[in-house]
Amino acid sequence: MLYLYFVLLIGGVFLLAAGIVEQRRHYAALHSIPSRVLVNGIRGKSSITRLCAGALRGGDLVTVAKTTGTAARFIHPDATEEPVYRKFGIANVVEQIGIVRRAATYRPDALVIECMAVMPALQEVNQSKLIRSTIGVLCNVREDHLAEMGPTLDDVARSLCRSMPENGICVTAEKERFHILQEEADARNCELVYADPESVTDAELRGFSWFTFKENVAIALAVAELLGVERQVALQGMYDAPPDPGVLSVERYVTPEGKRLAFANVFAANDPESTLMNINQLLDLGAVNRPLNVVINCRPDRVERNGQMGEIIPDLKPDNVFVIGHPAKSAIDAIPAEWRDRAVDLGGERRSAEEFMPALLDRMASGSSLVAIGNIHGQGEELLEYLAELPADESESGSAGEERPPAAAAVSQPARLDPFATYPVAYEERYQASQTQEIPVVRIPVQPSGPAADAHRAPEPQTEQQWDPHARARAQQEWDRRAQAQERWDHQARQQWDQQAEGRQAWPHAEDPHGRPRHPTAEGGGQPPSYS
Template identity: 80%
Template structure:
């Protein structure tokens, strides 16, 4: 018995030592990245991460980024990206250790990384142990994840504040609970910067080939300013940045019966406030029109959110509401009795998605608009795949006959141009013993092998981990660093509208 106790004790000591070694190794990787930006909040984190990274790249800063939203991506300093492979499809904040280690091989000026923790305690661990950000971003406080961070929005604000850097800077676009964020920032000796979305002009928004909000752009500009990047240079970098796969988009289809359909995928905005804001902006821009049809996808593990989506149906003023997924009763019961439109229940987790899609299309008029809200997973993903199989409608100008309404500048219509289907593409299967699968998109080109890239950057920067290292910077005595090591990158391909 004593022998077993000794074995257990030795195992515990071994694990303790291994943990210390791993932690010190991780902190050493963090020290190689002078600026670390942690993006947190409820809605828009992935888009803000891409905007911040694009703005810093525009300022000639070597920047690595990682998103976690609709599709997790590792974004290289040249703007190309790869999907992040996860065993069994499960996400865990421990993956941030590998991301930091991989980012450090580039010796970057900055790392922009999206927070993937939800539980308040994990958010603090993510900040204090994994990222140790120097600049924090807290984009907004919305009604989501109330089970973990709630039950009130004030509680959500305090929970999100646990990711603020102690003694650092935090940028936010939140207005309603700014006083709570300021209180939490003062506790951490953190300087809170509140941005004004109205400082972003309509002309600057017109440079984007994808839909975004002034709040997101204002946050990215503030981060760029903190790092010494000029405004116009930062805007150019953001214009050239590829959009997130889950970005808000409007597609125009033709159904098998010849009906014209404008479809807006608003699944990414899966809280009531963001959903209403997205739909209202699309309507103001003329991207969708009345009569409006709404598809609500339900999930068994998001019953509360299903009810929230049902409760806002009168605010959407929908003509017909289609309920898909399971359990649809949670959304149907939340629809107020005052709603005068039609409710079509097509729920069921085992229902054929093609049958569901055909039933929905059969109920539409000859020219209709439809928005999909709620949760994308489950029947929502299958519904999008079925719609993607429909032919695109190219019979008319997308903006022909758009009402002027509210004095909007007609030129801003270009931000909702039809885009290629990115969100529906599944990442290729990873190679054996590789945690990242290569990806080529319309916004990127071939990505070299990771070892090849690391060797190239080490040689370019004159840094080496092997023999021949002669000074504190890792440069051999016979060599000096190039005048601009960033010239070793290929220029990213522009995605800005002509």
Template identity: 80%
Template structure:
């Protein structure tokens, strides 16, 4: 028995020594990389990682990058890339150690790496132990992974903040919950910088050969500026960067029966807000058109997300809703009753695309559009493989004579995918929500700052911005509860500082509301 205790003691000491050596080797590899950018958020992390890496390459910085999205990739300094090998196909945050060690062999100026942790504790470990970023990116806060980081969006915001670097810099394009991010940044002595999407012009966005968002480009430009890369060369580097495999795309095919269809792969935007934004953007730009058909791919480990995709069907107003994957019931039951008769259950995890695609294509009319939402894995991948084998539709879109004038703005001869981008999809999405959050226009400074980090007070998050946002939402809440303008103004001047809890009505009326429609308190 004493022998077994001795073996256990020797084994424990050996593992401890091995762990200390491994940690020292990892920290030594980190110290050879002067600038480390950790990209976190809910949507768009992979695209932002590629944009940041491209911008830094444009400034002649030796840059290594690694994405974790639809298809994990290791991106070399010359922009070539290769898949990240995972034993048994299982992702684990420990793989970041190998990525850092491999990146260090290039002696790079910068490493841009996507955060692959979901659990809040692992996000903190990913930052404090594995990456130790000098610049953090927190792109946005959306309704996803609520079971791990929720249950509210404010909780999600605070969970994501665990990846902020202490005594470092964090860049964000999140506006609605900027005040929460600012609180968390102050607690970590981290300088929070707002990347204003309005600083990116439509002309600059047209330089991309693939769909992206102004928020993503603005973040990459701020990161490039912090590392001394000029705007023009940074943009050119982003234009030359290869897009992510899961990037928003539209392809045109000819079905076996001769029908033409436009297919939009929106699998990568797998939360309801991003899904609506992407689809409405494509509709506004004319990249897809009605009649619109939606296919929802379900996964047994994403039942909540399946239901979220079903709930947004009334906002999309499709002719048909095809449900594939398993369990299909989780998405169909979430579709409001008025729209459920349009749902077609093609589910069953063992059904191949050759079985369900003929039924799907048979219910679609010629020239209609098909949008894929939900999760890509499983039958979603089979759907993509089936469509990839169809011949491409190279014919010009037909426009009826009577509709020529009306269709012209939406179907120009040369598609300008960003002509109406700044407000079109955002206004359409805001109007569809039960509680509309007003978009506050922040006046630009009279003169552009020399450096983003030098004038954080010019960006939202200060007291004036918070009060302006509260007053706008107080007006909205007052209108919904029959309060006049004078009553709203009087409450804002006198009663607002004392009204701290969400359980009370701001105008003195009793309520059992959970606070979702109340103006946020400072």
């Protein structure tokens, strides 16, 4: 028995020492990043994260970003990105440690990261232990996650304030509960900055090729100003930033009966206020038009939210309200009595899209719009898959010859959206292809010199366009210059590696002549990295 107590004691001491070492390494990585922006709130966190990162990149700041929402992504300083790998597809706030460590290898000027915690206690841990932001963003307070942060909106506001940096700065566009945020900010000695959405003009908003809100742009501009980036430069950086895969979008299809259909996926806006804002913006921009039809997807574990979606039907004034999923009654009963006769119950726990979609499309007139709200899981995913199989509407005018309303360009929605699942390879390839441009590379061979080389050199093929002799000379000089620079850097790196092996100094985080970061393969051992 004494032996087991001894093993337990040794194991506890080992775990404590390992935890201390891990914490010190994490804090060292954090402190190597001068500006850390933590984005929190209920709606629009992923879009704001991308906008802030784009604005800072526009100001020539080396910026790394990470989003969490519809598609968790790690965004490199050159705006390229990749999905965040999650073991077993489960999100955990601990992944922020690896994100910070990976971001620190770029020696960035700023890190913009989305808060992925929902529970108030975890939000505080995310700020005080994992990110330690210098600038906090609290975008808005909406009716969502009331079970974890509620039950009232005032409680939600105070819960979100746990991510405010102590002795730092917090930017917000929340107006109705600004006084609550101010109280919490004063308690943390945090300067609260209000980003006025009206400061963003319609002309500036039209510069985006995808749907966004003035509130989001105003917050990103305020963050950029705090970090010394001019407004026009920040705006251009935001225009160039790639949108989130879950961005609000409008697709146009042709049904099997030949009807034209404009479909807006608003599933990502889970609360009623955000849903209304999204749909009203689409109507104002002409991306969707009336006659307007609404489809509500219900989930058995989101009965309260189902009812919230039914309550906003009078504000939308649709011609038809299609209810799918289970239990459909939870949404239909919440629709006011004067609008309930427009509701069509297509729900069912296991109904496939092939069963309810023909009835849905049959009740819609050609040229009308369909807006999907509520929850995406279940029948919502099947609806998206069914529509994705329909041919796209490429026509510029309607069947009656009328002009089709213009729609702002946006990234297409994937057929299935699951924030906790791996994305299909085909979707990833399409998304990456839309964000990258293939650049042709011309390789210049090293030309031998001397009389012997001239004697054995093969004759050059004759083409219609011959190399310009001056261009060939310049290319050869550039090639020689790069080779000499690489040789000098290799020699320096080899010396530093030898010094590390002797224990005199740690490996330097240097960059080669081509701007690629070089790091050791292991600390204190292993083989030197390859420089070829």
